[in-house]
Amino acid sequence: MRAVDNAEIDGIAKAWLIQVVQSFSLQGQPFLEQKKDPFRNPMGHAIQENLPIVLQEILGGMNRPRLAAALEAIVRIRAVQEAAPSKAVEFLFQLPLILREQWKAWSAEQEEVLQHTQQAALIAFDLYMACREKIFALQADEARRRTAQLERVYQRMEAEPR
Amino acid sequence: MSDHAPSPQELVQITYQPKGSTDWLEPVATLSKGRYCYSAAAKNLNAMDLPNPREWQPFEEDWKLPPDWQKIILNGMQARLKKFRSFRLFMDICVRCGACADKCHFYLGSGDPKNMPVLRAELMRSVYRRYFTVAGRLFGKWAGARDLTVPVLKEWFYYFYQCTECRRCSVFCPYGIDTAEITMIARELLNLVGVNVNWVMEPVANCYRVGNHLGIQPHSFVNSIEMAVDDIEDLTGIRIEVPINRNGAEVLFVMPSADYYGSPHYYTLLGYLMLFHEIGLDYTISAYAAEGGNFGLFASNEMMKQLNYKIYAEARRLGVKWLLGGECGHMWRVLNQYMDTMNGPADFLEVPVSPVTGTRFENTRSTKMVHICEFTADLIHQGNLKLDPSRNDQWRVTFHDSCNPARGMGLLEEPRAIIRSTCNQFYEMPENTIREQTFCCGSGAGLGTDENIEMRMRGALPRANAVKYVQQRHGVNMLACICAIDKATLPTAMNYWVPGVEVGGVHELLGNALVMQGEKERTTDLRSEPLKEKEKEAPVHA
Ligand code: SF4
Ligand code: SF4
Numbered sequence: 001m002r003a004v005d006n007a008e009i010d011g012i013a014k015a016w017l018i019q020v021v022q023s024f025s026l027q028g029q030p031f032l033e034q035k036k037d038p039f040r041n042p043m044g045h046a047i048q049e050n051l052p053i054v055l056q057e058i059l060g061g062m063n064r065p066r067l068a069a070a071l072e073a074i075v076r077i078r079a080v081q082e083a084a085p086s087k088a089v090e091f092l093f094q095l096p097l098i099l100r101e102q103w104k105a106w107s108a109e110q111e112e113v114l115q116h117t118q119q120a121a122l123i124a125f126d127l128y129m130a131c132r133e134k135i136f137a138l139q140a141d142e143a144r145r146r147t148a149q150l151e152r153v154y155q156r157m158e159a160e161p162r
Numbered sequence: 163m164s165d166h167a168p169s170p171q172e173l174v175q176i177t178y179q180p181k182g183s184t185d186w187l188e189p190v191a192t193l194s195k196g197r198y199c200y201s202a203a204a205k206n207l208n209a210m211d212l213p214n215p216r217e218w219q220p221f222e223e224d225w226k227l228p229p230d231w232q233k234i235i236l237n238g239m240q241a242r243l244k245k246f247r248s249f250r251l252f253m254d255i256c257v258r259c260g261a262c263a264d265k266c267h268f269y270l271g272s273g274d275p276k277n278m279p280v281l282r283a284e285l286m287r288s289v290y291r292r293y294f295t296v297a298g299r300l301f302g303k304w305a306g307a308r309d310l311t312v313p314v315l316k317e318w319f320y321y322f323y324q325c326t327e328c329r330r331c332s333v334f335c336p337y338g339i340d341t342a343e344i345t346m347i348a349r350e351l352l353n354l355v356g357v358n359v360n361w362v363m364e365p366v367a368n369c370y371r372v373g374n375h376l377g378i379q380p381h382s383f384v385n386s387i388e389m390a391v392d393d394i395e396d397l398t399g400i401r402i403e404v405p406i407n408r409n410g411a412e413v414l415f416v417m418p419s420a421d422y423y424g425s426p427h428y429y430t431l432l433g434y435l436m437l438f439h440e441i442g443l444d445y446t447i448s449a450y451a452a453e454g455g456n457f458g459l460f461a462s463n464e465m466m467k468q469l470n471y472k473i474y475a476e477a478r479r480l481g482v483k484w485l486l487g488g489e490c491g492h493m494w495r496v497l498n499q500y501m502d503t504m505n506g507p508a509d510f511l512e513v514p515v516s517p518v519t520g521t522r523f524e525n526t527r528s529t530k531m532v533h534i535c536e537f538t539a540d541l542i543h544q545g546n547l548k549l550d551p552s553r554n555d556q557w558r559v560t561f562h563d564s565c566n567p568a569r570g571m572g573l574l575e576e577p578r579a580i581i582r583s584t585c586n587q588f589y590e591m592p593e594n595t596i597r598e599q600t601f602c603c604g605s606g607a608g609l610g611t612d613e614n615i616e617m618r619m620r621g622a623l624p625r626a627n628a629v630k631y632v633q634q635r636h637g638v639n640m641l642a643c644i645c646a647i648d649k650a651t652l653p654t655a656m657n658y659w660v661p662g663v664e665v666g667g668v669h670e671l672l673g674n675a676l677v678m679q680g681e682k683e684r685t686t687d688l689r690s691e692p693l694k695e696k697e698k699e700a701p702v703h704a
Contacts, residue, residue, distance in 0.1 A: 024273060037594070038627065038631075039592050039594055039595050039624070039627065039628055039631075040264065040594065041264070041270065042270060042271075042623050042624050042627035043270060043271065043623065045627075046627075076658075076659070077271075080196075080271075080615075080658075081272065081620065083194070083195065083196060131658075134657075134658060135615055135616075135619070135658065138615070138654045138657055138658060139615055139654075141653075141654070141657070142612070142650070142651070142653070142654045145424055145425045145426075145650070145653065146423070146424050146650060147376070147423055147424065148423075148428070149386060149389070149423050149424060149425060149427075149428040150376070150378065150382065150424075152389060153382060153385045154382075156385070157385060
């Protein structure tokens with residue numbers, strides 16, 4: 001695969017970030033402006049931190065745990081913003097278009113990058129589903145906790161000899 | 163290559179000045195599921211004699227509004243502009259400087275511009291301009307004014323129920339504009355035409371009829387307290403007594419009902435009761451004033467007043483001298499900010515004095531009601547409690563300032579003082595996420611319901627993000643707080659965003675550390691989990 005230096009990764013990441021921000025239908029400034037303070041802008045921070053990692057892995061070694069962790073940070077947010085998985089993981093499908101634009105010639109080697117992107121998308125779909133399932137489990141769990149002690153009271157009342 | 167990327171400045175130019183563009187004047191077309199609460203059931207409106215009880219849902223096209231709904235809202239608005247000077251001021255003085263724009267947790271978690279406090283308020287201001295200002299009447303859209311239409315009303319419902327009335331935005335507004343109050347007025351107006359949510363109205367109706375949010379009968383309340391007494395005996399070997407409806411006690415203690423029905427609230431209840439026994443407090447709890455919580459606050463000021471009435475009434479009936487209140491957020495907003503003007507003056511009560519330390523709580527001179535954290539911090543400060551913080555060594559603790567006690571009553575140091583004395587490992591979250599600047603749990607003000615979970619998780623992101631930071635840095639595994647809604651909803655948020663962090667009350671930590679006279683050696687904490695050092699010893703005896 002063609003060697004990609006840091007400056008290039010940086011450039012691609014920036015272009016990607018812009019598209020991601022737009023496709024999230026968010027207004028961009030708060031994202032980018034407050035880079036330094038993750039607490040004033042948790043969503044922007046998560047995306048800025050993790051998008052370059054995703055990119056590095058797709059262009060490079062495909063270290064799955066590292067890739068999955070970075071994807072998770074983004075998808076977990078998307079999973080409470082978009083009910084449609086296609087929208088939630090759309091950002092990965094934007095990458096090949098950006099690469100095509102940046103690299104002009106699309107060599108056979110770079111087909112590998114495309115494959116990596118697809119693998120990343122599959123991981124992202126799984127992560128999205130896991131997040132949604134977690135939400136359902138949490139709803140049930142919360143309802144249980146709401147009256148957990150009251151249920152104990154009722155159990156005691158039933159167990160008591162009359 | 164990076165040269166080709168536009169600079170941040172070139173990117174989408176956000177404007178905090180809605181006047182510059184008029185796009186925002188268009189109401190949102192669809193209300194997305196997971197981002198609103200279901201409507202209030204007719205039976206609950208009937209129970210409270212509220213207008214327009216009917217079966218309807220926000221996702222339906224026809225909301226079955228009364229035919230003259232527009233007139234009702236505008237008249238309601240006019241009446242409130244006259245009655246509340248603050249409301250008129252807030253409608254007039256915003257300069258759209260944008261200082262509040264990125265301070266709302268819902269905006270930070272959703273990126274939806276209409277969650278910027280300034281735009282949230284504009285949703286109402288635009289209607290105010292149209293009907294109550296000359297410029298708006300004459301120039302309409304060009305003066306940022308818009309007609310009150312059904313889509314606009316629906317948008318009000320959508321976004322004023324995406325505000326937890328947390329007041330974080332107001333901390334940053336140079337004019338002190340409190341968007342929470344605008345939300346409160348908006349909800350009052352919506353109530354006039356029967357547009358309200360069940361998660362608020364059901365607790366209100368239950369509270370009104372039976373006395374607590376779940377509508378549980380008084381004998382179950384008594385049974386819960388008996389269960390707590392048994393649990394404390396199992397833990398400490400001490401059989402304590404908890405007086406209920408006792409005439410002539412010195413103190414009436416009021417707590418949110420979740421403390422005796424829900425988890426992890428219940429462990430906080432155990433903590434209070436152990437403390438009261440240990441210091442020999444002359445107190446009573448009441449099966450009538452058995453709900454400190456007051457969801458009337460999230461509906462209208464009349465409703466809040468009605469539900470709050472029982473607190474002073476019961477204090478009078480029982481002939482107590484002063485009031486003590488448990489861990490709850492919105493309950494304290496009502497008690498601290500509104501109770502004495504709504505249902506006071508409490509001139510039949512005395513200025514609270516701690517019977518143990520002699521401290522006179524001058525700050526409660528008008529309400530006669532002391533926060534349990536003030537009371538306990540004073541006991542600790544004066545050296546009246548024997549504490550063994552190692553019994554909390556299983557916890558690496560951080561503290562979440564609940565919006566109402568922190569921003570509403572400045573209760574910042576007391577809970578921290580208690581945590582520092584009862585825990586060996588305490589770590590603060592970053593400064594711009596705590597104290598007055600604390601991030602809301604995202605589920606307050608009646609939004610803490612199942613169907614609204616996506617919105618809640620977005621709203622909880624800024625808080626969770628700060629917890630994650632101390633989790634990664636210090637291994638924090640306990641988020642302590644002093645609010646019943648926090649205890650109900652933060653476990654869900656933590657589980658989603660920062661798994662491995664539990665949620666608990668400050669008086670749960672106190673109960674763990676409190677060394678009681680004549681107690682047996684403790685082997686577990688209040689949650690019946692083995693204590694840390696016991697775990698280590700176990701293999702030796704095995
Ligand atoms: S900070 Fe105050 S004046 Fe500035 S936009 Fe927000 S509400 Fe308006
Ligand atoms: S009061 Fe809280 S929830 Fe409402 S707009 Fe302000 S910051 Fe957002």
